[in-house]
Amino acid sequence: MxxxxxxxxxxxxxxxxxxxxxxxxxxxxxPNLEPVQLTVTVMLGTKLRLERQAKELGVSVDSLLEDWLREKLGAARPSAAE
Structure with a gap:
């Protein structure tokens, strides 16, 4: 180097x-890419739908939720707070 x-x-x-x-x-x-645990309470029907969607896509529920949250939060545009 x-x-x-x-x-x-x-x-x-x-x-x-x-x-x-x-x-x-x-x-x-x-920085800020270390995994952290998050607990979310959802209705049983929602959990079952998440599991079904994740299985159809061949990913884990955690990965599916991570992708959806990043998409919703606009991860392509990180905020100044990060």
Missing amino acids: KKISGEDFDRKFDDGEDVSDYIDWTTARR
Whole structure:
């Protein structure tokens, strides 16, 4: 891995240059992507419908809900609070 100052790194990044030679990918991480547990109470009928939909799509109920929540919250546009 090459060494570079933070200022030079920022300038190269802002100019659209490839900065991957300056990143240690073995320790890189993306913040706010750690899984957390969330408890939600729903009606039995809703749970059964979720399970049926997840099975049809070949995913877990957790994955289905995560995708739907991200979509509803507009994950493509993260807020300043994140």
